[in-house]
Amino acid sequence: MLDRTGTLFSHVKPADTDFKGGGLRDFFLYRDLGVAEATHGKVIAHLVKANLPPDGGTGWHRHEADFQIVIMTKGWAKFMYEDKVTLVEAGDVVHQRPGIRHYLFDYSPDMEYLEIVSPADFKSVDVDPVCDIPPPTPWPEA
Template structure:
């Protein structure tokens, strides 16, 4: 079948890209998987991992995105999705429907997840608090 989407083939090995700061959250590190470039910005796929202990968390926010999934590859994270505490553990997959208000407030030191979002230049918008958020678990 002929590809008429204009996207390119991409194959990124672990050593091809480095973990970098400067992403959406200062307390995480990000590893680009080459998908945004290959899809001309239609989709981004990156690995995200804990870099600092959770103190403030992400705060309440929503994303302007058409599609978003998180696949936890290591460790765990606790999110508030609207008013529900949700524990996401290694192997879990979460589809975050467009516009869902959420707050990542706690995670393990070894937390790492794959995030796939479309479009690649999605926006994160702060929102008013939905409810009280539990305290994070202190790292030892």
């Protein structure tokens, strides 16, 4: 079967890319999975993991994206989606509809998730608060 999509084949093994800072949030680490390059920017897929405690969280925001899915692979995270607290645990899948206002305000030290977004260069836009945010769970002392 001939490929007429213009996208590239991609196969990234765990040893191929490292978790790095410098992504959207400084309290997370990101591991690129090669999808943005293979799709010429149509889609990004990366693993995201906790790096620092959730002091202040992400703040209220929305994404300028056509599609976004989060698959929690380890631990848990608490989000506000509009005015509803949502606990996302390992094995859960969340489809964030385009433009939904949300706030990731709490997560476990071992939290890790796969995020797939289109387009790859999606924007995050701060929005006015929707409601009050519950306090995060303190991390255990190291």
